[in-house]
Amino acid sequence: MSTYIIRRIFHSMIIILIVSLIVFLLLRALPGDPIMMLIAQNTNMEWTPEMIEALRDSKGLNDSLPVQYFRWFSMMLRGDFGVSIMHNYNIGEQLKNKVVVSMMLGLCSFAIAIIVGPFLGIISAIRRGKAIDNVVTIFANIGITAPQFWIAILLIFLFSMRLQLLPIYGYTLPWVNLGLCIRQSILPVFVTALGPIASTARQTRSSVLEVLGEDYVRTAWAKGMNERKVLMKHVLKNSLMPIVTLQGTMLRQIVGGSVVVERVFVIPGMGKFMVDAMQGRDYTVVQSVTVVMTLVVVVSYLIVDLLYGWVDPRIQYD
DSSP states (O other), X not given: OHHHHHHHHHHHHHHHHHHHHHHHHHHHHSSOOHHHHHHHTOTTSOOXXXXXXXXHHHTTTTSOHHHHHHHHHHHHHTTOOOBOTTTOOBHHHHHHHHHHHHHHHHHHHHHHHHHHHHHHHHHHHHTTTSHHHHHHHHHHHHHHHSOHHHHHHHHIIIIIIISOXXXXXXXXXXXXXXXXXHHHHHHHHHHXXXXXXXXXXXXXXHHHHHHHXXXXXXXXXXXXXXXXXXXXXXXXXXXXXXXXXXXXXXXTHHHHOOHHHHHHTTOOSHHHHHHHHHHTTOHHHHHHHHHHHHHHHHHHHHHHHHHHHHHOTTOOOO
8 A cells, every 4th residue: 555655646746747847838838928918017117128128037037948947846846836927926825825715615615515416316316216316317417517607697696686695706714704704605615516516416326326226235125124224235335436536536626626616706716816827927826826736636536546445445556
């Protein structure tokens, strides 16, 4: 097991290195010059070519691409994400604030999805063909196919503009104002959790139906075991493998959050932070956020791989 974990950590480091390099090069290939955009924001002064060149040099953009990359990556390995090109703030300090916001919303959404999704899927499977099955199926299809921004706008129109029950935008940390935090979180958490709930419900339904058709389950029914014992002892654990895989992919939302949801509800999280930086061609911010999100993804998949061993003891790690 320890050898497997070390090997996976090594692979994860290579993935992060490759992703950081690709993002670094792609950003430089995009049209638009961050220095010229920065100058456009400061129209109250006249810029000479010498001043522009000095500004570009102070931002480190006159160096060759290999020098720029290795300087940024080596700083990041030391925990220093650098300074924003456009706004001159410390990226590490900003990331701490954005990560907290996205984690608060992401953890709430993930907790709701991991509880409600499997529950709906199990109920739908054991009541196959009944009214509850049809309701869950319709709900799951809507949750998977409906665009997040469309659902978010509808909920804002209904609960914020018409009924005036919930705030339209913004986010307040719970230790600042708990009541306002709960009210501001209801809509974005619901919108973020809707897709994962629907996907998990459908996957759980399919897995449970497949296991219910196995011979050992039919044998348990024939022995007269009650429904709860059959479900808990024979069905659930043997249908968990695809569900665990799906939950692992959802772990990415804990930090990454939903770009669409954060933009619609004007939530200052990682998603909005990334979009704003992209629009301003703020290279260092986009690179740093991408690395953090990549780290979350590789860690989530490592957790999923380790959970496989608990769900299915036949899996061996070498």
